[in-house]
Amino acid sequence: xxxxxxxxxxxxxxxxxxxxxxxxxxxxxxxxxxxxxxxxxxxxxxxxxxxxxxxxxxxxxxxxxxxxxxxxxxxxxxxxxxxxxxxxxxxxxxxxxxxxxxxxxxxxxxxxxxxxxxxxxxxxxxxxxxxxxxxxxxxxxxxxxxxxxxxxxxxxxxxxxxxxxxxxxxxxxxxxxxxxxxxxxxxxxxxxxxxxxxxxxxxxxxxxxxxxxxxxxxxxxxxxxxxxxxxxxxxxxxxxxxxxxxxxxxxxxxxxxxxxxxxxxxxxxxxxxxxxxxxxxxxxxxxxxxxxxxxxxxxxxxxxxxxxxxxxxxxxxxxxxxxxxxxxxxxxxxxxxxxxxxxxxxxxxxxxxxxxxxxxxxxxxxxxxxxxxxxxxxxxxxxxx
Amino acid sequence: xxxxxxxxxxxxxxxxxxxxxxxxxxxxxxxxxxxxxxxxxxxxxxxxxxxxxxxxxxxxxxxxxxxxxxxxxxxxxxxxxxxxxxxxxxxxxxxxxxxxxxxxxxxxxxxxxxxxxxxxxxxxxxxxxxxxxxxxxxxxxxxxxxxxxxxxxxxxxxxxxxxxxxxxxxxxxxxxxxxxxxxxxxxxxxxxxxxxxxxxxxxxxxxxxxxxxxxxxxxxxxxxxxxxxxxxxxxxxxxxxxxxxxxxxxxxxxxxxxxxxxxxxxxxxxxxxxxxxxxxxxxxxxxxxxxxxxxxxxxxxxxxxxxxxxxxxxxxxxxxxxxxxxxxxxxxxxxxxxxxxxxxxxxxxxxxxxxxxxxxxxx
Numbered sequence: 177x178x179x180x181x182x183x184x185x186x187x188x189x190x191x192x193x194x195x196x197x198x199x200x201x202x203x204x205x206x207x208x209x210x211x212x213x214x215x216x217x218x219x220x221x222x223x224x225x226x227x228x229x230x231x232x233x234x235x236x237x238x239x240x241x242x243x244x245x246x247x248x249x250x251x252x253x254x255x256x257x258x259x260x261x262x263x264x265x266x267x268x269x270x271x272x273x274x275x276x277x278x279x280x281x282x283x284x285x286x287x288x289x290x291x292x293x294x295x296x297x298x299x300x301x302x303x304x305x306x307x308x309x310x311x312x313x314x315x316x317x318x319x320x321x322x323x324x325x326x327x328x329x330x331x332x333x334x335x336x337x338x339x340x341x342x343x344x345x346x347x348x349x350x351x352x353x354x355x356x357x358x359x360x361x362x363x364x365x366x367x368x369x370x371x372x373x374x375x376x377x378x379x380x381x382x383x384x385x386x387x388x389x390x391x392x393x394x395x396x397x398x399x400x401x402x403x404x405x406x407x408x409x410x411x412x413x414x415x416x417x418x419x420x421x422x423x424x425x426x427x428x429x430x431x432x433x434x435x436x437x438x439x440x441x442x443x444x445x446x447x448x449x450x451x452x453x454x455x456x457x458x459x460x461x462x463x464x465x466x467x468x469x470x471x472x473x474x475x476x477x478x479x480x481x482x483x484x485x486x487x488x489x490x491x492x493x494x495x496x497x498x499x500x501x502x503x504x505x506x507x508x509x510x511x512x513x514x515x516x517x518x519x520x521x522x523x524x525x526x527x528x529x530x531x532x533x534x535x536x537x538x539x540x541x542x543x544x545x546x547x548x549x550x551x552x553x554x555x556x557x558x559x560x561x
Numbered sequence: 562x563x564x565x566x567x568x569x570x571x572x573x574x575x576x577x578x579x580x581x582x583x584x585x586x587x588x589x590x591x592x593x594x595x596x597x598x599x600x601x602x603x604x605x606x607x608x609x610x611x612x613x614x615x616x617x618x619x620x621x622x623x624x625x626x627x628x629x630x631x632x633x634x635x636x637x638x639x640x641x642x643x644x645x646x647x648x649x650x651x652x653x654x655x656x657x658x659x660x661x662x663x664x665x666x667x668x669x670x671x672x673x674x675x676x677x678x679x680x681x682x683x684x685x686x687x688x689x690x691x692x693x694x695x696x697x698x699x700x701x702x703x704x705x706x707x708x709x710x711x712x713x714x715x716x717x718x719x720x721x722x723x724x725x726x727x728x729x730x731x732x733x734x735x736x737x738x739x740x741x742x743x744x745x746x747x748x749x750x751x752x753x754x755x756x757x758x759x760x761x762x763x764x765x766x767x768x769x770x771x772x773x774x775x776x777x778x779x780x781x782x783x784x785x786x787x788x789x790x791x792x793x794x795x796x797x798x799x800x801x802x803x804x805x806x807x808x809x810x811x812x813x814x815x816x817x818x819x820x821x822x823x824x825x826x827x828x829x830x831x832x833x834x835x836x837x838x839x840x841x842x843x844x845x846x847x848x849x850x851x852x853x854x855x856x857x858x859x860x861x862x863x864x865x866x867x868x869x870x871x872x873x874x875x876x877x878x879x880x881x882x883x884x885x886x887x888x889x890x891x892x893x894x895x896x897x898x899x900x901x902x903x904x905x906x907x908x909x910x911x912x913x914x915x916x917x918x919x920x921x922x923x924x
Contacts, residue, residue, distance in 0.1 A: 486677035489630040493590065493678060558676035 664716025805893020
């Protein structure tokens with residue numbers, strides 16, 4: 177049985193070039209970048225170089241580029257750090273987020289409101305990807321805000337209107353955060369072109385190491401740190417730096433951004449082929465966000481009146497990796513808040529997310545579509561499960 | 562060999578059941594049902610069904626080299642098992658949620674998932690045996706008398722029997738533990754889970770208060786009365802009582818007193834002497850048969866509580882109700898508990914006890 181990994185939105189394997197770039201810092205070069213000797217200087221230079229390479233890929237300044245230990249950490253630092261800063265000034269912000277944000281944003285925002293440190297406004301999103309910005313306009317008019325709008329939705333691949341919202345928030349002098357974890361290497365992201373103030377990236381979604389991330393913080397935007405310690409990362413994220421991780425992250429980001437113009441159209445063709453096969457062979461199948469602008473690598477489908485957990489497990493037994501939307505720590509998952517936001521709470525479609533990547537071939541797509549259609553038919557014949 | 566789905570709770574029994582199936586050459590798929598929200602339960606993680614249980618099941622599956630899936634059945638479990646548990650206590654009965662889960666949730670859902678996964682058999686780590694012969698499947702008591710779980714399985718949908726496997730039916734608990742140790746399973750020395758999985762502390766009153774609301778009659782004070790209607794004391798809510806219970810009635814009686822009956826309409830808890838708890842006629846509803854029901858007047862054995870010795874009885878079915886005339890008067894026959902009908906080792910069927918009384922021997 178050939179194994180087909182179609183869950184690149186959950187995570188990706190480390191690229192050979194990334195592993196090679198990291199190797200010297202895992203095996204030989206071990207200095208602490210804060211140390212005032214040759215070992216330290218060597219590590220510090222590697223870190224500074226990695227930071228500069230990331231900044232260049234983002235159209236940012238190295239001083240705006242902070243290494244973190246992952247996407248969740250960057251999201252939390254952006255939201256909780258911004259709120260803490262405002263609270264220090266005696267202000268209570270309104271958090272404005274879309275209904276389809278990742279849990280790292282949604283739950284951080286709920287954490288703030290549960291402690292009455294801020295209000296929360298959620299912007300509805302339609303299946304065509306359009307965002308209802310009327311509540312944002314009201315919030316901008318009322319007082320201090322932090323808006324958080326993801327660049328590419330992780331469950332459906334929908335591209336959110338970040339540049340349009342950025343134009344509004346910057347005109348109002350307000351702050352905008354964007355979780356761009358799924359966007360890096362898939363759609364253009366330039367901090368010198370779009371007025372986003374805070375931007376989250378994660379290494380393991382772009383063939384980099386797990387446990388690495390980046391938070392872009394535009395000059396003039398102030399955050400309070402969540403951790404306190406040795407002053408690393410300009411005191412915003414103290415703790416001895418992961419030099420190998422930073423080098424790996426920078427290498428992965430460079431490759432992802434520079435290869436995007438070639439790889440993104442290839443991924444999109446694969447995704448479209450998959451969708452075409454599935455629509456033709458699975459009765460009633462719906463593509464989530466079909467009419468919305470979408471990133472090249474993700475397609476989420478809904479299949480009426482079927483148990484999604486059982487379908488995904490059956491596909492796994494056939495050697496095909498998919499997911500229900502987001503990878504959930506406890507394994508099981510109830511209806512995703514994203515699908516509920518788009519299609520209503522009592523939607524009974526089985527949800528399967530396929531996400532293609534560097535290793536995906538046309539043969540994979542044909543087999544995945546064929547097996548999915550056969551599995552759906554078998555489950556239906558066995559009584560719907 | 563066929564593809565078998567095995568229900569893995571993360572406890573030692575289902576771990577060994579999975580291992581035995583692998584040894585026997587089956588293609589085995591492990592499944593853990595996530596049944597309720599663990600965050601709500603204090604002390605969660607201690608029972609076999611907690612999130613730690615899921616992690617243990619995953620580790621055992623990995624050690625056995627079999628795929629493992631977690632299925633979230635929280636909605637179904639809450640509706641079919643927890644809501645029923647709460648509603649039964651609210652009506653003055655003493656439910657057995659494990660029976661309810663086995664009857665309505667666990668095996669039915671496993672079968673549906675199993676079919677989706679291309680499995681033709683469903684297995685669990687229950688201590689019961691099943692014999693498939695001549696087109697008939699018989700559910701039998703487990704060999705280990707102390708662990709036998711036949712009492713909990715009378716409610717299985719009969720059409721599922723031909724698909725079931727119980728690999729531990731011929732083993733004793735010590736044998737299961739030594740198998741687990743020999744296989745170096747992480748669950749080998751896990752303690753037994755005795756409590757109800759969604760009430761890990763054993764105190765269900767909290768759960769009732771949360772789900773019934775604080776002003777339900779079952780949680781309101783009421784009177785302790787005797788059969789003659791004399792008021793003997795007060796109680797703080799009939800949901801705290803079960804027929805046959807001695808604790809919590811207060812002292813000062815000339816002889817030991819036991820709960821005889823709970824009357825939800827008046828909130829009275831009727832108490833009496835040990836002699837008064839005895840009954841020899843039992844009415845059983847919600848019947849389910851795993852074999853051809855014996856004709857009226859047949860002599861059978863009936864088990865009226867977990868771990869209770871089966872009592873010889875004569876049966877008669879009237880409509881949806883099974884009447885059992887017990888040969889010996891039996892203490893504390895409790896509405897809501899199961900009455901399970903046996904022919905020797907074999908489970909013929911069962912139901913839920915609706916009422917019990919003492920009647921003249923000739924009746």
